Amino acid sequence: MAPKENHPKNGGKRSRPSVTEKEALDFHSEGRPGKLEIVPTKPMATQRDLSLAYSPGVAVPVKAIAADPAAAYDYTTRGNMVAVISNGTAILGLGNLGALASKPVMEGKSVLFKRFADVDSIDLEVDTENVDEFINCVRYLGPSFGGINLEDIKAPECFIIESRLRELMDIPVFHDDQHGTAIIAAAGLINALELTGRDLKTTKLVCNGAGAAAIACIELIKSMGFNPENIILCDTKGVIYQGRTEGMNQWKSAHAVKTDRRTLEEAMKGADVVFGLSQKGAFTEEMIRSMAERPIIFAMANPDPEITPEEVARIRDDAIMATGRSDYPNQVNNVLGFPYIFRGALDVRARQINDAMKIAAAEALASLAREDVPDDVAAAYQGIRPRFGPQYIIPVPFDPRLISAIPVAVAKAAIESGAARRVIGDLDAYGRELSARRDPIAATTQNIYAQVRRSPKRVVFAEAEEEQVMRAAVSFINQGLGTAILLGRDDVIRSTAERAGIELDRPGIEIVNARISNRVEAYIDYLYARLQREGYLQRDVQRLIHNDRNHFAACMVALGDADAMVTGTTRNYATALSDIRRCIDPKPGHKVIGVSIVVSRGRTVFVADTAVHDMPSAQDLADVACEAARLARRMGYEPRIAMLAYSTFGQPRGERSERVREAVAILDQRRVNFEYDGEMAADVALNAARMEQYPFNRLSGTANVLVMPAIHSASISTRMLEELGGSTLIGPLLVGLDKSVQITSMGAKDADIVNMAAIAAYNAGS
Numbered sequence: 109m110a111p112k113e114n115h116p117k118n119g120g121k122r123s124r125p126s127v128t129e130k131e132a133l134d135f136h137s138e139g140r141p142g143k144l145e146i147v148p149t150k151p152m153a154t155q156r157d158l159s160l161a162y163s164p165g166v167a168v169p170v171k172a173i174a175a176d177p178a179a180a181y182d183y184t185t186r187g188n189m190v191a192v193i194s195n196g197t198a199i200l201g202l203g204n205l206g207a208l209a210s211k212p213v214m215e216g217k218s219v220l221f222k223r224f225a226d227v228d229s230i231d232l233e234v235d236t237e238n239v240d241e242f243i244n245c246v247r248y249l250g251p252s253f254g255g256i257n258l259e260d261i262k263a264p265e266c267f268i269i270e271s272r273l274r275e276l277m278d279i280p281v282f283h284d285d286q287h288g289t290a291i292i293a294a295a296g297l298i299n300a301l302e303l304t305g306r307d308l309k310t311t312k313l314v315c316n317g318a319g320a321a322a323i324a325c326i327e328l329i330k331s332m333g334f335n336p337e338n339i340i341l342c343d344t345k346g347v348i349y350q351g352r353t354e355g356m357n358q359w360k361s362a363h364a365v366k367t368d369r370r371t372l373e374e375a376m377k378g379a380d381v382v383f384g385l386s387q388k389g390a391f392t393e394e395m396i397r398s399m400a401e402r403p404i405i406f407a408m409a410n411p412d413p414e415i416t417p418e419e420v421a422r423i424r425d426d427a428i429m430a431t432g433r434s435d436y437p438n439q440v441n442n443v444l445g446f447p448y449i450f451r452g453a454l455d456v457r458a459r460q461i462n463d464a465m466k467i468a469a470a471e472a473l474a475s476l477a478r479e480d481v482p483d484d485v486a487a488a489y490q491g492i493r494p495r496f497g498p499q500y501i502i503p504v505p506f507d508p509r510l511i512s513a514i515p516v517a518v519a520k521a522a523i524e525s526g527a528a529r530r531v532i533g534d535l536d537a538y539g540r541e542l543s544a545r546r547d548p549i550a551a552t553t554q555n556i557y558a559q560v561r562r563s564p565k566r567v568v569f570a571e572a573e574e575e576q577v578m579r580a581a582v583s584f585i586n587q588g589l590g591t592a593i594l595l596g597r598d599d600v601i602r603s604t605a606e607r608a609g610i611e612l613d614r615p616g617i618e619i620v621n622a623r624i625s626n627r628v629e630a631y632i633d634y635l636y637a638r639l640q641r642e643g644y645l646q647r648d649v650q651r652l653i654h655n656d657r658n659h660f661a662a663c664m665v666a667l668g669d670a671d672a673m674v675t676g677t678t679r680n681y682a683t684a685l686s687d688i689r690r691c692i693d694p695k696p697g698h699k700v701i702g703v704s705i706v707v708s709r710g711r712t713v714f715v716a717d718t719a720v721h722d723m724p725s726a727q728d729l730a731d732v733a734c735e736a737a738r739l740a741r742r743m744g745y746e747p748r749i750a751m752l753a754y755s756t757f758g759q760p761r762g763e764r765s766e767r768v769r770e771a772v773a774i775l776d777q778r779r780v781n782f783e784y785d786g787e788m789a790a791d792v793a794l795n796a797a798r799m800e801q802y803p804f805n806r807l808s809g810t811a812n813v814l815v816m817p818a819i820h821s822a823s824i825s826t827r828m829l830e831e832l833g834g835s836t837l838i839g840p841l842l843v844g845l846d847k848s849v850q851i852t853s854m855g856a857k858d859a860d861i862v863n864m865a866a867i868a869a870y871n872a873g874s
């Protein structure tokens with residue numbers, strides 16, 4: 109998983125992941141519809157909890173807040189809560205589709221607040237296009253929130269709404285499409301100008317679009333020193349020149365210039381920079397061709413840019429190209445801003461987000477892209493170590509440094525400019541505290557996908573007659589992960605696909621029918637040689653290869669006809685595993701085990717063995733610890749292993765715990781190179797205060813790998829965590845086999861199958 113010394117180079121030709129409309133709808137409807145839920149932060153289990161949380165206990169903070177409003181930050185969610193508010197009049201670049209239709213985007217923004225900056229957020233869709241009604245609706249909500257993020261409200265109404273609400277409310281009111289976009293575009297522009305050796309004062313820029321995002325972008329770059337005479341603004345009517353009357357408003361007029369150019373085409377001739385904040389397809393190849401040498405093109409319309417990087421690459425090889433999308437390099441998108449800007453603003457209880465805070469965010473972003481990317485961060489860059497250059501002018505949203513770099517800069521500027529109600533004395537300590545909030549598993553998962561994308565694999569889907577497996581296979585190839593081999597009867601696969609509306613006739617999908625494959629004899633010979641002394645006759649083996657797809661698929665992988673395999677949706681784990689073990693051995697010196705990854709409230713814990721050893725011996729437990737430590741390291745975690753039991757360091761003493769104590773002694777003898785200790789109970793392993801009661805314990809912090817004493821405790825506890833504790837469970841991942849195989853849980857959904865196929869492909873590559 110060592111990142112390569114390189115930087116992403118696509119020239120517009122890199123294959124990029126895409127999603128189908130069905131995948132997008134399934135993603136939003138699966139399980140609980142939508143993308144958000146609310147989770148209590150206090151126990152609500154007993155009479156006492158109720159007395160504290162509700163009547164009578166709740167009266168105490170009520171009185172405290174009435175006496176001192178600042179106390180609301182100490183006793184309520186206000187200080188970490190942002191409302192994302194829209195009326196749906198400019199949803200991305202899709203136009204005015206109404207408040208209700210904007211909800212998926214607003215929920216998305218709320219989720220991004222949480223994911224990237226641990227800011228709690230709720231979306232509010234306000235069903236009016238009337239400016240006064242909208243303002244009146246929002247102005248009274250101040251007590252509920254630490255900040256208001258206005259989103260996708262069209263110009264010019266958005267300007268009036270934002271400025272009036274800023275006057276009326278004593279918390280930050282920030283129209284993300286204006287200032288979020290401006291901050292990110294300014295950061296990208298600072299770097300692009302430097303790379304092309306341009307001076308801010310003489311660069312000529314055309315901005316297509318004269319709405320919320322566009323006006324804010326040009327205002328910010330003017331305030332940074334851009335010469336107003338060098339900026340031409342265009343809208344649907346063409347160039348905004350002095351004296352134009354059609355389709356004008358005061359915000360456009362403020363940026364009208366003296367020029368005889370009238371169309372976007374004319375404006376772009378010889379331009380150094382073009383900003384697209386308008387609509388899909390607004391730039392033609394001709395316009396791009398007419399720009400100056402080494403042009404800077406930010407085509408920021410969402411979901412589809414004004415021109416694609418592929419189109420630009422066809423006609424010019426000297427452009428610096430950015431879009432608003434996640435699937436191209438140089439993503440100039442406000443996701444890089446709003447979570448972190450609000451994080452900083454909330455932490456100093458800011459009254460507003462002022463220009464000083466915006467410029468601080470832009471500068472922090474720009475300088476982050478120029479810094480060397482350290483090893484532990486390279487994972488977020490898809491295993492490639494990016495270097496400041498035309499393909500890397502701005503950090504990626506998954507860059508784990510953003511959470512500390514941007515809020516610290518924003519908080520500092522808020523304190524210095526007087527917008528803060530609370531001063532953070534030690535900003536370095538604040539930065540360290542912020543870093544600790546990041547969850548590396550997301551970066552790891554995306555790194556797995558990215559690595560596979562760079563080195564696509566042939567993965568056999570053993571149960572391809574199942575509809576969800578076919579969908580997973582299609583998604584696998586759509587995401588550029590490799591070739592999907594569908595194993596099954598051709599006619600059954602095709603008729604099921606047709607019924608389900610799945611298109612299989614596309615490059616990257618191969619259907620293999622075990623009954624008529626010309627590899628059958630080779631697989632029978634291979635398997636018979638392995639099983640003839642295990643009580644199998646040749647005809648038994650023939651039957652296995654002809655009739656059982658796990659055996660056939662595993663032989664494909666064993667003999668190199670496929671790189672990896674995924675199975676498990678139609679059979680239980682143990683059956684699938686024993687089918688595979690007949691065909692594939694453990695890697696020399698390894699033990700085959702299952703490791704589940706539990707992600708819970710930002711914490712990631714590996715649990716082993718959750719799949720293979722029923723009642724492991726002390727030797728087995730030591731082996732499991734070694735295998736789990738290897739996997740944790742591969743996923744970017746330095747293992748701290750707790751050997752779990754019901755007892756802790758000999759108390760209470762019991763026969764079952766003896767095995768675990770012995771396993772610890774075996775690890776001592778092996779002089780392994782990772783931290784471990786035990787035996788200990790789960791609460792001691794996971795709770796720092798409980799752990800402190802054993803000062804002699806050798807773990808340097810709470811455990812991140814739990815070795816379970818037996819499979820039943822492993823399986824029961826992980827499933828309970830998933831069902832009762834709201835944790836996300838990944839796996840069990842099968843580790844230790846000589847070839848790459850993953851087994852999903854029975855009845856797994858297509859998204860889970862794709863994840864397992866990606867992990868199988870990833871393991872096949874190393």
Ligand SMILES: NC(=O)C1=CN([C@@H]2O[C@H](COP(=O)(O)OP(=O)(O)OC[C@H]3O[C@@H](n4cnc5c(N)ncnc54)[C@H](OP(=O)(O)O)[C@@H]3O)[C@@H](O)[C@H]2O)C=CC1
Pocket residue numbers: 197198199200201202260261262263284285286289316317318319320321322342343344345355384385386387388390408409410411431432440441442443
């Ligand atoms: N990458 C990012 O982070 C962000 C990207 N955006 C994108 O910017 C675009 C505009 O959003 P926003 O400012 O909020 O919307 P607004 O509705 O406020 O403004 C839209 C502007 O685009 C102009 N426009 C529309 N189509 C064309 C066209 N074909 N040629 C020239 N001008 C056109 C409109 O012109 P007129 O005034 O004549 O009607 C208007 O000035 C969207 O595509 C959005 O996705 C927005 C925010 C963030």
Ligand SMILES: CC(=O)C(=O)O
Pocket residue numbers: 199200201260284285409410432441442443
């Ligand atoms: C990214 C964003 O906010 C938009 O396109 O509207």
Ligand SMILES: [Mg+2]
Pocket residue numbers: 200259260284285
């Ligand atoms: Mg928006």
